[in-house]
Every structure is written in structure tokens, then in C-alpha cells.
Amino acid sequence: MAYIVLGQKQDQHAQYMLEKLKMRGLDAYLLSTHDFPRNVQFSYCPTEEDGSLTLNDGQILKLSEIKAVFWRGFSGVSDESTRENYLSFDSIAAQDSLACLRTWFLLDNGTVWMNSWQAFQHHKEKPLQLTKVKRLGVNIPKTYIGNNLEDVKAAYDQLEQSIFKPVFGGAHTEMLTDEHLSSERLADALAKSPITVQKFIAGTNIRTYVVGDKTISIELKSEKADFREDENTVLTVIETPKQIAEQAKAIKSELFLNWTAIDWRRDEQGNYYFLEANPSPMFIGFERQSGVPLTEYIIDEMCK
CATH class of the missing domain: 3.30.1490 (Dna Ligase; domain 1)
Structure with missing residues (x-):
């Protein structure tokens, strides 16, 4: 069985995951969608419900033999020029290429996706994500x-x-x-x-990683509105309250996620407010600072 990391060569997280998969003794490959169709070939037969990917190094992988895909990033296709003239040859060719890739992304053939096309669509449409989470009974800010x-x-x-x-x-x-x-x-x-x-919810930032049935939460103390801008953010692993763990798992399921990082604001009274669920969050820094083997948890899910 084969394992794919979907991402760019220069992406640190893609290379890190690829290395960790290979350290497990798994047949793992990096695939940049931007190499398709110029340097990657795709074949599919609906009557057989199977096909193949030929990677730019010549390696041929049957779609039915791809056990799992870790989705780090989608980079479009080789000649995506749809912003210009949607009836141009290049634009039609790009749409054909994207239709092939989406067919593979959406096939229900047993491949485990970390995460799926549907999950990324829900992340792109933030208003929809907030609405669906609110309908679960989860607090969201006004x-x-x-x-x-x-x-x-x-x-x-x-x-x-x-x-x-x-x-x-x-x-x-x-x-x-x-x-x-x-x-x-x-x-x-x-x-x-x-x-x-x-x-603005006065309080502190909480991030809950959810992998399968596991929930790991960290408190991110920062004086800035966006902790990503603060080099002095203090990271502390905390216990996930039972209700929040249950909500996090419900959010993961509702948004078609197999793993995620959920960002919350916890107010001064201890109430949690959902901000967003990321289908491809950064995790190397968290793993190194906390000692929590998050990558191993992700690979365990991919191998199930």
C-alpha cells in the first residue's frame, strides 16, 4: 500500500510528514498537484472504478492501492489560467485537469484522507463553517x-x-x-x-488538536489580537474540558475532518467560543515544544 503527502517540495510540514512516514517503513510519496498534467499522469476507468497516478519520477500508483493521503496543500494544476478567458483553450484544459483531480479526491474507494476535499471547501467558506458549528450548539462570537x-x-x-x-x-x-x-x-x-x-472575546487563546478520538489542547498566552504575530506567545498543554472535547469531536465530524486544530477564545469566566477549525494546521512547533507526538497520532489514523 502507498501513502501520499499532497504538498509542495519547499513546504516544511510536507517534508516533515513524508520523512515520518518513511521512518515507519511505509511507501510514501510527495505529490504536488501543480505538476499535473505537465509532469504527472492520471488515468481512471469508471467501469472498473480504478485508475492510476504516474508521478514525475515515473512511479506508478494504482488509486485502489493508495492507503491514505495527508493533505498539506493544494496547488492547483500546471496551466490554471481561468481568471483570464474562461472559454480559452488553456482555461478549458485547466478545468479538465481539475475535474480529474476532484474525481480522485471524491472517490469513495477506501482511501483515508487527512483531510478531504469537502473539509477544505468548508474551511474556505468561513461563514458556512461558523453557521454549521453554531447549529451544533457551540458558542460563537457575535x-x-x-x-x-x-x-x-x-x-x-x-x-x-x-x-x-x-x-x-x-x-x-x-x-x-x-x-x-x-x-x-x-x-x-x-x-x-x-x-x-x-x-473580541477578552480572555486567552486555546487551540484543540483533534486526531481521531484524541483531543489535545494548548493555551496560547499572547498580548496581541492574533497570537500568530507574537513571537513571545507562551504555549502550555492543558486538560481539555469534557464538554469542549465532545464539541470538538462533533465539529470534526460535521466539517468532514479526520483531524484538525480548532481555535477558541476562552473568556474570563471560562466559556469557550469557537473561531475556526483548520483542516491543515501547522503542528511542528507545537510538537517540539510540548513533546506530544501529534505526527504519530496522525500516521496511526492514516494506517487504520
């Missing part, structure tokens, strides 16, 4: 998402303190201030992109 200037101002006025961040991701969280709202650039910015305005 949130506004959109580009209506008056509604942004109303959300700001209704909240004692608020933060703003992108809807999709790609930038860090910032505190929303009077200066932001009085800026003439705000209307121009909203004409280009909606934003997320969210109540």
Missing part, C-alpha cells in the same frame, strides 16, 4: 460578514470591542478602531472585498 459600510459601522457600534479579518483568510486579525471607520479608504476597500467583523 459576527458580521459583508461589505455594506453602514452594516459594518452598526456592528462596530453594537460591540464593546471588535476585531476584523478576511472572510477567506490570508491575513492576520486586527482590532477594529474608530480610525478604521473614519478612513476614506474603507469604502474603497469594501468595494473590493467583504470583511468579517467579530466581537
Whole structure:
């Protein structure tokens, strides 16, 4: 059986996972989707419900023999130019290539995905993710998402303190201030992109890693609105409260995840508020600082 790490050669986490799989004595391969179709070949026969991948080193892997895939990153395809003319030859070719890859991603043929295409779609659509988690009975902060200037101002006025961040991701969280709202650039910015305005929960950051039935939580103490910007963030492993562990597992299932890192804010009264569930979180730093063998837990799930 074969194991695949989906990611880029230059990605530290992809290379780390590849090395750990090989250390287990497993046949593991790195696959960058951007190499397809230029340097990687895909074959599939619906009547047989099987096919193959030919990697850029010539290695041929039958789809039915791929035991598990660790999804670190999706990098599109070789000639993805759909932003220009969607009826151009290159654009149609790119859509054909993506249709082949999505077929493989969505096949129900026994391959274990860490994580699946569905999981990544739910992560990309943050408003949908928040809504589905709220329907589970999990606390989420008061949130506004959109580009209506008056509604942004109303959300700001209704909240004692608020933060703003992108809807999709790609930038860090910032505190929303009077200066932001009085800026003439705000209307121009909203004409280009909606934003997320969210109540700031005074307290501390909690991250809960969920792998299979395991939950491991850490407290991330930081003075900044976004702990990722703070080099002095203090990491401490804590016990996951029973209710939060149950909610974390329910979130993992609802969002089609086999493993995840869930970010919470824990307020000064001990209440947890869900922020997001990441289908491909960074984990090397956590593993090295905490001593928790998270990678081994992930590989155990891949080998089941």
C-alpha cells in the first residue's frame, strides 16, 4: 500500500510528514498537484472504478492501492489560467485537469484522507463553517460578514470591542478602531472585498488538536489580537474540558475532518467560543515544544 503527502517540495510540514512516514517503513510519496498534467499522469476507468497516478519520477500508483493521503496543500494544476478567458483553450484544459483531480479526491474507494476535499471547501467558506458549528450548539462570537459600510459601522457600534479579518483568510486579525471607520479608504476597500467583523472575546487563546478520538489542547498566552504575530506567545498543554472535547469531536465530524486544530477564545469566566477549525494546521512547533507526538497520532489514523 502507498501513502501520499499532497504538498509542495519547499513546504516544511510536507517534508516533515513524508520523512515520518518513511521512518515507519511505509511507501510514501510527495505529490504536488501543480505538476499535473505537465509532469504527472492520471488515468481512471469508471467501469472498473480504478485508475492510476504516474508521478514525475515515473512511479506508478494504482488509486485502489493508495492507503491514505495527508493533505498539506493544494496547488492547483500546471496551466490554471481561468481568471483570464474562461472559454480559452488553456482555461478549458485547466478545468479538465481539475475535474480529474476532484474525481480522485471524491472517490469513495477506501482511501483515508487527512483531510478531504469537502473539509477544505468548508474551511474556505468561513461563514458556512461558523453557521454549521453554531447549529451544533457551540458558542460563537457575535459576527458580521459583508461589505455594506453602514452594516459594518452598526456592528462596530453594537460591540464593546471588535476585531476584523478576511472572510477567506490570508491575513492576520486586527482590532477594529474608530480610525478604521473614519478612513476614506474603507469604502474603497469594501468595494473590493467583504470583511468579517467579530466581537473580541477578552480572555486567552486555546487551540484543540483533534486526531481521531484524541483531543489535545494548548493555551496560547499572547498580548496581541492574533497570537500568530507574537513571537513571545507562551504555549502550555492543558486538560481539555469534557464538554469542549465532545464539541470538538462533533465539529470534526460535521466539517468532514479526520483531524484538525480548532481555535477558541476562552473568556474570563471560562466559556469557550469557537473561531475556526483548520483542516491543515501547522503542528511542528507545537510538537517540539510540548513533546506530544501529534505526527504519530496522525500516521496511526492514516494506517487504520
